[in-house]
Amino acid sequence: MNPFRRSPFVIIAAIIVYFFLYAPIVGLILYSFNASRTNVTFEGFIPSFSERVVMDGSLVKSSPCGPFHWYCDLAKNDDVAEAAGNTLTIAFISTIVSTIIGTMAALALQRYNFKMKPFSQLSLYIPIVIPEIVMGIGILTLFSQFFGWANNAFNLVGDSRLSLGIATVTISHIAFMVPFVTLVVQARLQGFDKSYEEAAMDLGANEWTTFRRVTLPMILPGIMSGALLAFTLSLDDFVITFFTNGPGSTTLPIYVYGLLRRIITPQVNALSTVWILVVFLAVLLLQILQNREQKQHS
Amino acid sequence: MLQRLRENKSAQGTLLALPTTVWLFVLLIIPLILTLIVSFGRRSPDGDVIYTFTLDNYTRLLGYSTDCPDGQASCFDPLYVNILGRSLSLAFNTTLFVITLAYPLAYFIARAHPKRRNLFLFMVLIPLWTNFVIRVYAWMMLLRKEGAINIIIGWVMNALNIPFTPFEMLYTPGAVLVGMIYEFLPFMILPIYTSLEKIDTSLYEAAADLGANSIKTFLRVTLPLSMPGVVAGTILVFIPVMGTFIVSDILGGRQVILVGNLIQRQFLDARDPTFGSAASLILMVMTLIVTYFYTRKFGFGEEIVVG
Amino acid sequence: MASEFAVEMRDVVKRFITPEGNEMAAVDHVTMRIKNGEFFSMLGSSGCGKTTSLRMIAGFEWPTEGEIYIEGIPMGHTPPFQRKVNTVFQSYALFQHLTVFQNLAFGLEMEGAGTDEIKKRVGHALEMVQLTGMDRRKPKQLSGGQQQRVALARALVKTPDVLLLDEPLGALDLKLRKEMQLELKALQQQLGITFIYVTHDQEEALTMSDRIAVMSKGKVQQMGTPVEVYERPANKFVADFIGESNFLEGTIKSLSKDEASVFIPSLNAEVKGMPISEGLVTGEEVVVCVRPEKIKLVDKSVKSDGLFPGRVTNTVYIGADTQVFVDVNGAKLKVWEQNRISRLDPKSFYTVGQEVWLMLVPENTLVLKKD
Numbered sequence: 016m017n018p019f020r021r022s023p024f025v026i027i028a029a030i031i032v033y034f035f036l037y038a039p040i041v042g043l044i045l046y047s048f049n050a051s052r053t054n055v056t057f058e059g060f061i062p063s064f065s066e067r068v069v070m071d072g073s074l075v076k077s078s079p080c081g082p083f084h085w086y087c088d089l090a091k092n093d094d095v096a097e098a099a100g101n102t103l104t105i106a107f108i109s110t111i112v113s114t115i116i117g118t119m120a121a122l123a124l125q126r127y128n129f130k131m132k133p134f135s136q137l138s139l140y141i142p143i144v145i146p147e148i149v150m151g152i153g154i155l156t157l158f159s160q161f162f163g164w165a166n167n168a169f170n171l172v173g174d175s176r177l178s179l180g181i182a183t184v185t186i187s188h189i190a191f192m193v194p195f196v197t198l199v200v201q202a203r204l205q206g207f208d209k210s211y212e213e214a215a216m217d218l219g220a221n222e223w224t225t226f227r228r229v230t231l232p233m234i235l236p237g238i239m240s241g242a243l244l245a246f247t248l249s250l251d252d253f254v255i256t257f258f259t260n261g262p263g264s265t266t267l268p269i270y271v272y273g274l275l276r277r278i279i280t281p282q283v284n285a286l287s288t289v290w291i292l293v294v295f296l297a298v299l300l301l302q303i304l305q306n307r308e309q310k311q312h313s
Numbered sequence: 314m315l316q317r318l319r320e321n322k323s324a325q326g327t328l329l330a331l332p333t334t335v336w337l338f339v340l341l342i343i344p345l346i347l348t349l350i351v352s353f354g355r356r357s358p359d360g361d362v363i364y365t366f367t368l369d370n371y372t373r374l375l376g377y378s379t380d381c382p383d384g385q386a387s388c389f390d391p392l393y394v395n396i397l398g399r400s401l402s403l404a405f406n407t408t409l410f411v412i413t414l415a416y417p418l419a420y421f422i423a424r425a426h427p428k429r430r431n432l433f434l435f436m437v438l439i440p441l442w443t444n445f446v447i448r449v450y451a452w453m454m455l456l457r458k459e460g461a462i463n464i465i466i467g468w469v470m471n472a473l474n475i476p477f478t479p480f481e482m483l484y485t486p487g488a489v490l491v492g493m494i495y496e497f498l499p500f501m502i503l504p505i506y507t508s509l510e511k512i513d514t515s516l517y518e519a520a521a522d523l524g525a526n527s528i529k530t531f532l533r534v535t536l537p538l539s540m541p542g543v544v545a546g547t548i549l550v551f552i553p554v555m556g557t558f559i560v561s562d563i564l565g566g567r568q569v570i571l572v573g574n575l576i577q578r579q580f581l582d583a584r585d586p587t588f589g590s591a592a593s594l595i596l597m598v599m600t601l602i603v604t605y606f607y608t609r610k611f612g613f614g615e616e617i618v619v620g
Numbered sequence: 621m622a623s624e625f626a627v628e629m630r631d632v633v634k635r636f637i638t639p640e641g642n643e644m645a646a647v648d649h650v651t652m653r654i655k656n657g658e659f660f661s662m663l664g665s666s667g668c669g670k671t672t673s674l675r676m677i678a679g680f681e682w683p684t685e686g687e688i689y690i691e692g693i694p695m696g697h698t699p700p701f702q703r704k705v706n707t708v709f710q711s712y713a714l715f716q717h718l719t720v721f722q723n724l725a726f727g728l729e730m731e732g733a734g735t736d737e738i739k740k741r742v743g744h745a746l747e748m749v750q751l752t753g754m755d756r757r758k759p760k761q762l763s764g765g766q767q768q769r770v771a772l773a774r775a776l777v778k779t780p781d782v783l784l785l786d787e788p789l790g791a792l793d794l795k796l797r798k799e800m801q802l803e804l805k806a807l808q809q810q811l812g813i814t815f816i817y818v819t820h821d822q823e824e825a826l827t828m829s830d831r832i833a834v835m836s837k838g839k840v841q842q843m844g845t846p847v848e849v850y851e852r853p854a855n856k857f858v859a860d861f862i863g864e865s866n867f868l869e870g871t872i873k874s875l876s877k878d879e880a881s882v883f884i885p886s887l888n889a890e891v892k893g894m895p896i897s898e899g900l901v902t903g904e905e906v907v908v909c910v911r912p913e914k915i916k917l918v919d920k921s922v923k924s925d926g927l928f929p930g931r932v933t934n935t936v937y938i939g940a941d942t943q944v945f946v947d948v949n950g951a952k953l954k955v956w957e958q959n960r961i962s963r964l965d966p967k968s969f970y971t972v973g974q975e976v977w978l979m980l981v982p983e984n985t986l987v988l989k990k991d
Contacts, residue, residue: 022527024417025417025420025421025424026421028417028418028421029417029418029421029422032414032415032417032418032498033418033436035414035495035498036436036437036440036495036498036499037440038455038461039448039451039452039454039455039495040440040443040451042451042454042455042461043447043450043451043454046454054454055457055459056459116332116333116336117333119329119330119332119333120329120330120332120333120334122329123325123326123327123328123329123330124326124330126326127322127323127325127326127327127329127330128322128323128326129322129323129324129326129327129330130323130327131327131330131334132326132330134334135330135333135334135337138334138337138338138341138342139337141337141341141342142341143548143549143552144548144552144600144601144604145345145552145597145600145601146552146553146555146556146557146573146596146597146600147553147556147557148556148557148558148573148576148577148593148596149345149348149556149593149594149596149597150341150344152348152576152580152586152589152590152593153341153344153345153347153348153593154340154344155580156344156347156348156351156586156590157339157340157343157344157347160347186340187340189336189340190336190337190340190341191341193333193336193337194337197333208711208713210709210710210711210713211713211715213678213680213700213707213709213713214707214709214713214714214715214774215715215726216679216680216699216700216701217678217679217680217700217701217705217706217707217775218701218706218726218727218730218774218775218778219701219727219730219731219778220701220726220730221699221701222319222699224730228726229715232717233715233716233717247442250444251442251444251445253444253445253446253559254556254557254558254559257577258580267444268444268445268446271444271446271447271450272446272559272563275446275449275450275453275563279450283450287443287444287447287450287451290443290444290447291439291442291443291447294439294442294443295439295442298435298438298439298442302431302435316697319697319699320697
């Protein structure tokens with residue numbers, strides 16, 4: 016039996032599911048060129064370029080950017096720029112911290128026996144088995160209780176008062192990202208033969224040199240995929256951010272959510288399209304880099 | 314000092330795991346304990362928490378009401394029980410639909426030529442990497458009265474000469490279901506794919522050799538061996554569906570209220586954190602019970618983080 | 621060198637906690653003295669404690685009790701990177717992310733050797749294992765035999781006092797393994813350093829070693845030269861483990877300094893003048909060990925002392941020998957008959973059911989304790 020043989024039923028089903036996955040995204044992109052300001056129906060592409068924006072009711076007749084009117088509009092939107100900056104800042108910091116401490120924990124759980132090991136291992140499953148909203152409101156309660164107490168106890172006033180912001184979002188993101196990093200790295204470590212490290216020590220490398228020269232390079236692909244997963248989780252996160260952000264720490268998902276509850280112009284579609292494009296290119300680049308590295312190694 | 318640490322493996326392990334463990338303890342476990350404490354409290358008139366011990370929030374959630382129509386002192390108010398039930402049944406339905414859609418695709422990818430598998434897998438991941446909120450918004454545009462789905466049905470009906478008036482699909486339970494399926498589909502495809510891909514092709518050959526046709530091979534070999542993936546996928550889909558509030562918020566309007574929406578409103582609009590905390594603990598207990606019985610029957614899916 | 625012994629294990633115990641929570645002694649009061657320049661093998665089946673002993677010498681594990689001395693210096697909890705021994709791993713443990721050259725250079729870099737010195741020594745080591753020109757390859761691009769040589773060179777380039785080898789040939793096919801056995805032995809003699817070799821393959825141990833420690837259940841059963849452990853096994857375990865043996869039960873009738881006469885019921889005879897192992901007493905129930913190749917089958921027409929009648933129950937032709945299985949009053953004996961003459965006629969071999977005489981030469985037997 017040919018293992019690559021598939022029945023027509025499977026192929027048709029696969030096509031349908033792919034269509035289901037992509038149709039909304041294609042629609043979303045198409046509407047980013049919509050001439051209609053209200054964005055309820057598709058009124059065709061914005062037809063022409065002009066020095067100024069020409070409107071006819073809710074229809075954009077022409078624009079300096081032509082069909083890309085909403086993208087230019089987006090570029091001028093300071094709120095979006097701020098939200099994008101926040102999102103990336105939070106994602107970068109939380110990815111770095113969670114990757115480092117998550118990898119350490121993975122090493123500990125995979126290699127060592129210690130008293131709190133069962134507890135450490137078990138706590139990793141909390142974000143998987145407990146709905147995000149439960150964690151979100153729990154963390155919100157923690158912060159508000161703690162801030163209330165600290166502001167009182169240390170007589171903090173004005174700007175020095177502790178409040179929700181980028182720091183609280185980042186700290187909370189790390190909390191739900193670490194378990195994923197740890198579990199991914201742990202899975203990779205399972206296949207890691209301990210004799211590589213013993214060989215390094217046998218050849219005269221101490222523990223730190225062994226880690227730096229042998230263990231780290233060998234488990235780096237695992238760490239990288241853990242970090243990538245963490246980064247995407249942070250970029251994508253809505254619920255935890257929703258409960259832990261404050262003034263000035265709006266992220267893109269929160270910003271988009273805010274827009275959806277008010278008037279929606281095709282600017283949201285333009286934003287979404289840019290987002291999809293950036294993520295797509297970033298992941299593509301990573302894949303290419305990874306493939307090249309694999310080829311070098313084999 | 315260094316020599317001592319070198320010899321004490323247990324201390325090394327503790328030290329390495331310490332940052333993560335402390336972080337998780339402070340930000341996941343303490344908040345859960347706080348939630349529990351708050352849920353036994355009472356709301357003050359200005360929305361603060363009065364710490365006491367009362368089960369009022371829980372009895373209210375389970376239908377005990379003192380605000381009764383015909384002068385009774387207490388009665389059963391199904392409002393919150395209905396919300397919990399609705400969330401539960403939506404999570405079940407979503408999971409079932411997602412398995413139905415995900416399995417053939419995962420199977421398709423796993424049986425594709427090894428060179429093309431990565432591309433097909435990549436195509437599943439792209440929608441996942443576009444933002445959660447954006448994905449809901451995409452469906453908002455498709456489902457509304459003037460949206461693409463109505464337009465396409467209109468075209469088809471027109472061609473068939475059947476009269477058709479576009480109808481509002483947005484703000485219905487169906488819209489929420491579709492949105493949930495779309496949001497969580499990739500989380501089912503990946504683990505099922507992982508477990509299917511692990512199956513040694515010689516097992517298919519062995520099954521064929523022993524006289525099983527392709528349907529029997531699928532039912533007796535492929536399906537049982539891919540169960541860990543289905544289990545992992547179910548956990549990854551069922552639990553978040555139970556707690557999500559954006560999908561119902563945006564695609565359901567105010568028509569479809571799930572337990573997630575209930576909790577969110579207690580913390581933001583209604584400002585009764587004590588009731589919100591109680592609801593969130595009930596939600597947690599519900600998901601844990603379902604997960605417990607489900608995993609006890611099928612085992613804990615080991616593919617849970619591989620995707 | 622300071623000490624007569626390259627490595628010494630003094631009353632070493634290593635206990636592990638099993639996953640079930642029980643304590644288990646992997647190495648149980650082992651004492652070994654391995655001389656400088658010796659090719660020493662630890663032989664036993666898996667779980668006998670040989671690998672644990674080797675790992676303790678390397679420094680990957682520490683003894684629970686007792687002490688290990690390398691060149692006369694007690695090792696205590698000295699980490700592996702401070703011991704002047706190097707290991708060839710069973711899995712080779714070649715760093716996959718480094719080239720062959722970088723693998724070999726790794727240990728020298730740790731010593732702080734300069735670039736020129738590293739180049740020179742690595743080149744020399746590669747020459748020694750006949751891998752010159754492979755230095756820029758990655759381990760995955762090499763065959764199993766080549767990888768094995770890289771692992772060997774990587775350890776030897778450090779010029780250790782003692783080389784530890786943990787079943788290094790286990791992954792190679794039979795022919796390559798035999799070649800490598802001879803090569804390793806030659807290399808050891810050429811370099812003159814101590815090799816401690818762990819294997820479960822008795823033939824390998826017998827081929828290469830100056831001395832062998834036969835281990836079982838964490839204990840050393842016997843230590844000696846290949847000839848000693850084969851010809852004078854210390855107990856029934858060693859006799860059974862090294863080569864093949866027939867065991868005949870019997871009772872000691874009389875005992876001299878180094879001979880015994882034993883009554884063997886299945887032969888219905890008292891056999892005199894058999895060599896004995898230590899600690900036997902008159903009247904003791906014993907087993908008499910006879911190697912299958914040391915029994916001769918003779919034609920039924922001759923009859924003399926030391927001949928016992930039997931019937932062939934099975935024969936297996938294996939090329940160089942024919943293995944003949946003979947029933948002697950219910951005792952099943954194995955006899956290896958060398959095929960000295962080339963012939964195709966099946967009748968010229970023993971056939972099932974044939975009556976035969978077995979010739980037991982008392983000097984070729986050994987009386988052992990029945991355990």
